Every structure is written in structure tokens, then in C-alpha cells.
Amino acid sequence: MNFPMNIWYQAAWAEEIVNDKPLARTIAGVPLVLFRDENGNVAALHDVCPHRFAPLSRGKVEDGIISCGYHGLAFNGSGKCINNLHGPTPKVGTRAFPVAERHEAIWVWPGNAELADPAKIRDLSFLDNTPETAKFRGYMPTKANFQLLSDNILDLSHANSLHLESLGGIQPGFKMEARELDEGVEVTWTAKNVEPNGLTRAAMSEYSLVDQYLHCSWRPAGLLILDGGAKMPGSDEFLEMTRAFHSMTPETDTTSHYFFAVTRITDLENTDVTEAVKKLTYQAFYNEDKPMIEAQQERMGTAEFWSLRPALLAIDNGAVRARRKLDKIVAAEHAGDLTAAAAE
Ligand code: FES
Ligand SMILES: [Fe+2]
Structure with a gap:
């Protein structure tokens, strides 16, 4: 891949991320699902369910929680699994990427999260x-x-x-x-x-x-x-x-x-x-x-x-x-x- 990873990329216009709709978008080769969490902040998660790897973007968003469309595991905006319809909640998650909403746009940092500084947008x-x-x-x-x-x-x-x-x-x-x-x-x-x-x-x-x-x-x-x-x-x-x-x-x-x-x-x-x-x-x-x-x-x-x-x-x-x-x-x-x- 011939592009930097440790940089802010525009992933969407802010108006594209509406309350109850997950948006699937691959940024710098990384499949992401974007949605708004319970506070209205945009979350950017790796669009892969840790259970059987279905894209989370095929699921639904309710009250800021995204549930996988396949067997229903639910994840919060930090990518942590918080509910399993069929038993105890497993200690699993999907990677959350640094994300910022600024200048009517959504910005995502696909690289090392520790280097992500929104002041560099x-x-x-x-x-x-x-x-x-x-x-x-x-x-x-x-x-x-x-x-x-x-x-x-x-x-x-x-x-x-x-x-x-x-x-x-x-x-x-x-x-x-x-x-x-x-x-x-x-x-x-x-x-x-x-x-x-x-x-x-x-x-x-x-x-x-x-x-x-x-x-x-x-x-x-x-x-x-x-x-x-x-x-x-x-x-x-x-x-x-x-x-x-x-x-x-x-x-x-x-x-x-x-x-x-x-x-x-x-x-x-x-x-x-x-x-x-x-x-x-x-x-x-x-x-x-x-x-x-x-x-x-x-x-x-x-x-x-x-x-x-x-x-x-x-x-x-x-x-x-x-x-x-x-x-x-x-x-x-x-x-x-x-x-x-x-x-x-
Ligand atoms: S693949 Fe997501 S819950 Fe099974
Ligand atoms: Fe042109």
C-alpha cells in the first residue's frame, strides 16, 4: 500500500453519519464501520465481528450500540462487546480507531493510535x-x-x-x-x-x-x-x-x-x-x-x-x-x- 497510515484521513462528511445507520467505508485499506455512539460522537470500528468475522456494518445501530447482523453480539463505540443474546457476554471486542469530527467532516487515523493528535487536522x-x-x-x-x-x-x-x-x-x-x-x-x-x-x-x-x-x-x-x-x-x-x-x-x-x-x-x-x-x-x-x-x-x-x-x-x-x-x-x-x- 503506497500511502501513510499515521495521518488523519477524511472518512466522511459529518452529515453522512446519521443516528441509526452504520456506514461501511474502507479507509487506507482498513474496512471501518462508522456510527454515532450514545453521546452522538462518531465511532470508527474495524468492520469485522470477532465471532465469525461478519461485517458489523451489516448489523444495526440502536441507542449508540451496534449489533452484529449475524448472531447479534453488541458493541459500544469503543469496540467492546457489551451483550450476547445467547449467553454470557464474552470478553472480546473489535479495534476502535481514533476519530474526530471537525470542519463538517469526520477524520480517522488508521495508524498507531498513540500518535493521533486532532490538533494536526x-x-x-x-x-x-x-x-x-x-x-x-x-x-x-x-x-x-x-x-x-x-x-x-x-x-x-x-x-x-x-x-x-x-x-x-x-x-x-x-x-x-x-x-x-x-x-x-x-x-x-x-x-x-x-x-x-x-x-x-x-x-x-x-x-x-x-x-x-x-x-x-x-x-x-x-x-x-x-x-x-x-x-x-x-x-x-x-x-x-x-x-x-x-x-x-x-x-x-x-x-x-x-x-x-x-x-x-x-x-x-x-x-x-x-x-x-x-x-x-x-x-x-x-x-x-x-x-x-x-x-x-x-x-x-x-x-x-x-x-x-x-x-x-x-x-x-x-x-x-x-x-x-x-x-x-x-x-x-x-x-x-x-x-x-x-x-x-
Ligand atoms: S459473526 Fe457476529 S455475532 Fe456471529
Ligand atoms: Fe479537473
Whole structure:
């Protein structure tokens, strides 16, 4: 498995874990069942009953207790068996994983529980602070490795070929700069005096020429914040238009959970603009990115990315830096340095 284990992964949006429904989700190769315990806190248990290994997620949740759907053993949010319908309660349990609810999302730590510090969860308070009228969230399971999804956001030049009709392209005059920090990778694209792309037009329909910028900030393992903005030529004031969160969680080596949230910065009450941005985003993600990236994974099969000797272009600068950083974290973990990712 080519991903770190000692790191927080987004496992769900908070609203996906409702009171009486277990949610089965494999995170970083670990099958989990997520549900809310008797206090309403989310529990993340290994989705395997210790009796005959049935998935607990096929059972039911009542008053914060999950019962196995096969012979009825019941477990609390710590994974401890607390009831046996057919006799004395056995001293057994299933592993509970560290879990945190923050920024409208559920975060799970699949590695060594002693290293799990919720303070290391990326600050996404902009999601909390944006009113519902100016944001939307989505979840798009994708049959591709999570790094192919990160590459897609770190190299937005693909918009010129793939998203011309929806979001619009990155104008050929765009200048790209990639920067590596201790904690991640930052990529900026800027273009002056260009026609607004589709997304900009949705928010600034009255301008025929603008200065555009995009800024992408990546943190391991696959968390990206993408800012989009524009400036009217002749004005010094940048108008920040959207701030999006792209969250790529590995399910297996070749499948991923893609969570996304888009927020708007101005004219917050205007649900028409939110709807227009949402429509373009869903068109781009579901009908353009997803089929292309899944087809890409199909051609790559299960081969390791670098073993295929990909042609490297200047536009890959940010994505390659992010991949190398992640490779280092995984290598350190495999070498026994369990704090490698935790320290990032
Ligand atoms: S397999 Fe779960 S109670 Fe038997
Ligand atoms: Fe895309």
C-alpha cells in the first residue's frame, strides 16, 4: 500500500453519519464501520465481528450500540462487546480507531493510535464560517489512486483540454509557480488581461477582460485548498471568488474517496450564483474528471507510478513535488519512523 497510515484521513462528511445507520467505508485499506455512539460522537470500528468475522456494518445501530447482523453480539463505540443474546457476554471486542469530527467532516487515523493528535487536522475553518447559501459539498467515489486525483488539482493545465466547455481553460498566458514548504506544496497560476473563464463568468458576468489567479495549497496525504479569484483590469482590488477544498482519501491502492466542498467569498446570500457554480463543478467532476482519471488508472493497472516512467513536463512541477514528499513520508514509515507523517 503506497500511502501513510499515521495521518488523519477524511472518512466522511459529518452529515453522512446519521443516528441509526452504520456506514461501511474502507479507509487506507482498513474496512471501518462508522456510527454515532450514545453521546452522538462518531465511532470508527474495524468492520469485522470477532465471532465469525461478519461485517458489523451489516448489523444495526440502536441507542449508540451496534449489533452484529449475524448472531447479534453488541458493541459500544469503543469496540467492546457489551451483550450476547445467547449467553454470557464474552470478553472480546473489535479495534476502535481514533476519530474526530471537525470542519463538517469526520477524520480517522488508521495508524498507531498513540500518535493521533486532532490538533494536526488541517485548519478548514473557512468551511465552518461560510453560510449554507454560499457553499456546497460532495462525495465522489473514484476508481483511481488518490494521487492521480491530487495530480489533477495540482496541474490545472488539464482544464484547457478537459474542462473548456464547463469551467473553462487555464489561459495559455498563465504563469505557473510551484513552491515547496516543509509542510506541503503551493502552486499559483496568474494571467493578466484575459477573457474570464466559465467559472469567473458565473460570478463576474459584466467584465469581458480580467486578471485571473488560482492558488493551490497541498498538504499530505491528499488535502488541497484551491483559491480562485480575479481582478478587473485597472483596479488593484483582487476579488476572491471561490475557495474549494479537495480531499482525497485512499480506499485501496486503486480506488479513492473524493470529498469536495466549494465556498464562495462574495455576495454570500446569492443562491443563484452558488447554483451556477455547483452545476459547473458537478459537470466538470462527474462527467469530465472522473471518467478520464478512471480510464487513466485502467491503463496504468496496478503498476507503481514511477515504474511506468511517466514523461515529465514543466506543468507537472507541483504534482511531482507533492508525490516526492509523500513518497518520503511513506518510505520513512516503512522504515519504522512512525512519526514521519505525524510530524508534517
Ligand atoms: S459473526 Fe457476529 S455475532 Fe456471529
Ligand atoms: Fe479537473
